[in-house]
Amino acid sequence: METIRIHALSRREFLQESALTASLLGLGWTATTAQGNPGKVEPLRIGAIGVGSQGQANLRTVLKVPGVTCVAVCDVFEPNLNAAKRIAQVPDDDAYTDYRKLLERKDIHAVIIATPLPLHAPMTIDALNAGKHVFCEKLMAYTIEDAKEMARTARRTGKVLQIGHSRRSSVSYNHAYELIHSKKVCGRITHIRAQWNRNASWRRTVPQGGRILAWQDYWKDPEHLVNWRLYKRTSQGLMAELGSHQTHVANWFLNEVPSAVCGMAGIDYWKDGREVWDNVQCIFEYPSGVKMIYQSITSNQFDGCSEEFMGDRGTLITIAGDGAKEKGLLYQEPKAETLDWAQYTAKEKGANGKEGLVLNASATKKLTTGAKIGETTLTTSAEDKTSYDLEFHNWAASIREGKPVLCDAIEGLHATVPIIKANEAMARGTRVEIPRHLYEI
Numbered sequence: 001m002e003t004i005r006i007h008a009l010s011r012r013e014f015l016q017e018s019a020l021t022a023s024l025l026g027l028g029w030t031a032t033t034a035q036g037n038p039g040k041v042e043p044l045r046i047g048a049i050g051v052g053s054q055g056q057a058n059l060r061t062v063l064k065v066p067g068v069t070c071v072a073v074c075d076v077f078e079p080n081l082n083a084a085k086r087i088a089q090v091p092d093d094d095a096y097t098d099y100r101k102l103l104e105r106k107d108i109h110a111v112i113i114a115t116p117l118p119l120h121a122p123m124t125i126d127a128l129n130a131g132k133h134v135f136c137e138k139l140m141a142y143t144i145e146d147a148k149e150m151a152r153t154a155r156r157t158g159k160v161l162q163i164g165h166s167r168r169s170s171v172s173y174n175h176a177y178e179l180i181h182s183k184k185v186c187g188r189i190t191h192i193r194a195q196w197n198r199n200a201s202w203r204r205t206v207p208q209g210g211r212i213l214a215w216q217d218y219w220k221d222p223e224h225l226v227n228w229r230l231y232k233r234t235s236q237g238l239m240a241e242l243g244s245h246q247t248h249v250a251n252w253f254l255n256e257v258p259s260a261v262c263g264m265a266g267i268d269y270w271k272d273g274r275e276v277w278d279n280v281q282c283i284f285e286y287p288s289g290v291k292m293i294y295q296s297i298t299s300n301q302f303d304g305c306s307e308e309f310m311g312d313r314g315t316l317i318t319i320a321g322d323g324a325k326e327k328g329l330l331y332q333e334p335k336a337e338t339l340d341w342a343q344y345t346a347k348e349k350g351a352n353g354k355e356g357l358v359l360n361a362s363a364t365k366k367l368t369t370g371a372k373i374g375e376t377t378l379t380t381s382a383e384d385k386t387s388y389d390l391e392f393h394n395w396a397a398s399i400r401e402g403k404p405v406l407c408d409a410i411e412g413l414h415a416t417v418p419i420i421k422a423n424e425a426m427a428r429g430t431r432v433e434i435p436r437h438l439y440e441i
């Protein structure tokens with residue numbers, strides 16, 4: 001059965017791009033850090049728009065990339081603007097409440113956007129049109145049409161647009177991708193199970209005395225600004241905020257995008273005035289026949305956050321997290337033959353009590369797949385970097401050296417479409433087909 005190709009690339013081009021991914025993840029980083037002299041790399045002056053929780057984390061991370069300086073910050077909420085001024089060490093004159101003023105600055109090459117979801121599209125489109133390169137947080141956009149317009153603007157302006165699905169830059173996820181594509185480890189993948197379960201409300205405490213400095217017509221009160229995730233006008237809920245990372249990985253690993261989705265959801269536990277569901281369950285169907293069962297709940301954290309790729313020879317589990325917390329586990333099917341590198345791995349018991357092999361560089365690189373991505377990434381200094389470190393390193397390399405953008409606008413669009421359609425399916429309580437044209441710009 002024909003599958004929809006990510007990036008609209010042929011299989012051969014896709015593998016070439018994977019090799020480039022490896023060099024970005026590994027060799028690029030080594031080359032930059034080995035110089036030990038940030039002065040030698042081209043300066044990259046950035047502005048940060050939306051500097052709340054993730055915006056501040058992004059700022060700290062991007063400032064570790066050699067040659068990057070943040071010369072301006074923008075936010076409408078006083079406590080966050082002040083915090084970002086301190087992180088970036090910018091004076092009052094370089095702190096804005098209107099992002100368009102920041103975009104007017106000719107000395108700024110690129111911007112990082114980490115505002116609430118509906119503002120991603122207008123801000124990204126304005127930034128690209130102003131000649132800036134952009135890193136925009138996930139979910140790419142509130143609507144499919146918005147995401148398409150962002151992608152079209154990136155193509156027309158020729159500027160870099162990277163979307164913040166950070167697993168795309170992760171060493172262990174890239175390695176897992178290679179293992180799955182070797183077919184020796186899991187065989188043929190037929191099903192995926194993924195979940196992001198928490199036992200927490202998602203509600204944030206509104207800082208006392210926190211002032212909204214601008215956009216009062218849009219943000220009517222601090223509650224809506226601080227808890228934007230809980231309200232329909234500003235949020236696509238759990239699927240967008242959590243599930244999109246995992247549908248993105250599934251699309252990437254399968255090299256196809258879902259063609260249908262069904263599901264159920266509700267506000268059944270946190271009846272606190274929120275408008276978005278506190279639990280979502282859905283099934284995505286891919287053109288190859290693979291089904292992905294997805295769950296995100298907020299009243300029980302069992303199994304936390306992971307993705308299970310289930311094949312006829314084994315199950316590979318990917319678990320995201322900062323640095324060492326990020327890992328992969330392999331459970332062989334009884335009928336599968338022992339892998340040649342298995343003797344070198346540590347063993348660990350999963351939540352189900354079954355013993356799995358912990359995937360690690362020295363063991364799994366012994367796999368002779370012919371695909372080099374895992375070997376390359378895992379023998380370089382990229383190994384001890386978080387996926388967040390690497391995604392900003394990759395972003396800078398795309399801007400400076402024209403390296404391929406990891407999680408570009410098309411990949412971001414491909415991750416957005418299934419999320420919007422899953423929400424539609426759960427709202428309507430029916431199976432929803434996802435026509436292919438929704439993935440095309």
Ligand SMILES: NC(=O)c1ccc[n+]([C@@H]2O[C@H](COP(=O)([O-])OP(=O)(O)OC[C@H]3O[C@@H](n4cnc5c(N)ncnc54)[C@H](O)[C@@H]3O)[C@@H](O)[C@H]2O)c1
Pocket residue numbers: 049050051052053054055074075076077080097099114115116117119137138139164165166215225226228240241
């Ligand atoms: N990649 C990841 O792992 C990851 C993790 C968390 C959040 N995110 C994404 O980051 C984005 C922000 O999430 P967050 O948790 O930081 O939210 P947040 O509420 O903490 O921060 C958003 C910030 O945007 C500001 N803002 C709102 N309107 C603005 C405007 N008109 N101009 C300038 N600033 C404005 C808010 O005042 C706030 O400071 C979301 O898209 C979210 O999905 C990504």
